[in-house]
Amino acid sequence: MTAGVVALVVTVATGAGVGLLLRDQSGTATPQPGVTISHSLAPETVVVTDAEIDDLLTRHTEGLTRGDAERFLSIFDPADKQLLQRQRRVFENLRKVPLSEAGYRVLRRSGRSEDSFGRGVTFTQDVSFVHRFAGIDLRPVSEWYRWTLEKKSADAPLRVTAVGGAPPPTLSSSSPSKTMYYPGPWDIWPDITVVRAGAGVVLARPEHAALARRVAPIVEQATAHHSAYWKRHGEHQDLVPQGYLVALVAGKDQLGKLFRTSEATEAGVSIGMPSAAVGSDDVVVGGTRVVLDTTSSFFSSTDGIGTLTRHELAHSLVSALDRSSGLSFLGGRPHWIDEGFAEYLANKHAPVTSGLRYPEGRAYLAGQRSRPFTGELPHNDIWAGGDLTDAHYFMGELIMRFTADRYGDRRLVQAVTAAYQQDNDDLAEPAFYDALGVDKADFERQWAAYVRQQLT
DSSP states (O other): OOOGGTEEOOOOOOOOTEEEEEEEEEEEOEEEEEOOOSSSSTTTTOOOHHHHHHHHHHHHHHHHHTTTTHHHHBBTTTTTTHHHHHHHHHHHHTTSSOOEEEEEEEEEEEEEEEEETTEEEEEEEEEEEEETTTTSSSEEEEEEEEEEEEEETTTOOEEEEEEEEOOOOSOOSHHHHOSSOOHHHHOOOSOEEEEEETTEEEEEEEGHHHHHHHHHHHHHHHHHHHHHHHHHOOOHHHHSSSOOOOEESSSSSHHHSSOSOOOSSSSEEEEEEEEEOOOOOOOEEEEEEEEEETGGGGGSSSSHHHHHHHHHHHHHHGGOOOOOOOOEEEEEEESSHHHHHHHHHHHTOOOOOGTTHHHHHHHHHHTTTSOOOEHHHHHGTTOOOOHHHHHHHHHHHHHHHHHHHHHHHHHHHHHHHHHTOOSBBBGHHHHHHHHHHHHHHHHHHHHHHHHHHHHH
């Protein structure tokens, strides 16, 4: 028995006729009532009952938690050998990762699940894989699958004939993924290498096992650094993870197709996953998944890997503080808050002149980029424009360095926390200034002078 899944808590949804509360990527709760058949049925009627779907979920969950591959696979069409092979791979991969909780819950259904003329029925059923990584996730989180179900006749068994990712309830510009946290590496990798990184883990394909062993100590050190910083200067200690899940991929295509399905341009990403905990709880983000692109320039040196890792883990560090609903009429929470704080934690241990983006900052100040430095805080609408991306990331770091120098790290953390805890993103920037007891004009003027002093 693989040690990672010895003590799983079974979480099976029973009764698809009971309304479920699903949390989409904006954190909005959406009631999803199931379908309950209550009218009289002719003998030849083909109908799928809630009990049949519950039976699929129960067998699938029990197979995983007991290490019983045949029970896990018993819900799938036995004639589809490729489907069975893929799902056996999913089972074997999941048995290797350190889950403390795992199970399947019913979500929304679409299509014809009843036929009065005795014809078979085929429809889709969305299912959430509710799981929790020990020491990593603050709350259980969920990955959404879309199962295609088929029942060929009234007395035929209900089978799963296809598995894919379920789409979000609504697509948004802030969360453009076409699937809800699908696919996980267990879904698409032929095998998984699991390397411990303190309380966290690094996941990689077998061909990247050596690199995963190289990255793991860096992840462990970054985790210890961020935890110590937050313990000294932050509040809400119960919302700080003990460790993080980091997955390694090669290239932007893979980066955009792990825990999401979207176009990727970044070198790494921290993906916040909503809490799937049952009951009243004010924790919105239950955990994060950090994905790093090993083909990015950061992986050309150990220092670069460290910088990228510390940056992404900084996003994960504060993710549980986030109360944003995504509401904004002014472009969202300023990137200089999100990215600036991550850059600050990534680089604060070293002189500002040693940063990888320092030359871009100097070129920006010298007027050698497409826009001149005006002393204004960088706006979201031009944050990633043309040749200014690196310069703006560096400006974000300098905003945080200035704040820490002028007000101290405790006040900086209070300001960042205040910004993150605003439901309306348009209130995040004012909350940042209010926590410091300064207005925007004075802050901007003092920061601009600081930039010129640091880069001249």
